[in-house]
Amino acid sequence: MSEESEIGSAKDRNAFSRAVAAKAARKLKARRHPAQGVWFGLGMMGLVGWSVVVPTLLGAAFGIWLDKRNPGQLSWTLTFLVIGLVVGCLNAWHWVSKEDKEMRDEQENKDD
Secondary structure (H helix, E strand, C coil), X not given: CXXXXXXXXXXXXXXHHHHHHHHHHHHHHHXXXXXXXXXXXXXXXXXXXXXXXXXXXXXHHHHHHHHHHCCCCCCHHHHHHHHHHXXXXXXXXXXXXXXXXXXXXXXXXXXX
């Protein structure tokens, strides 16, 4: 009977040691790769916003300049405003897809 209890306690100790080792490894990994907080999310929103706003405003400014130099039936301001908006949205899509890919790759590395 004492042999069975010793075997059982050895198994318990081994399981406990593995659980402690797993928690320690998880804690060390968390320290190496800190979680991205609220400020990261706000910064990313700012990055996406500016990546849309800057090309849109540049397109509008170029359109205004072109309208002053070459007035006509076609509004260059609206044309280049829309072109700038499209370029800005494509730019924002690029940034978001890049960040999404990095997050997915990081998640896959954690799972391995």
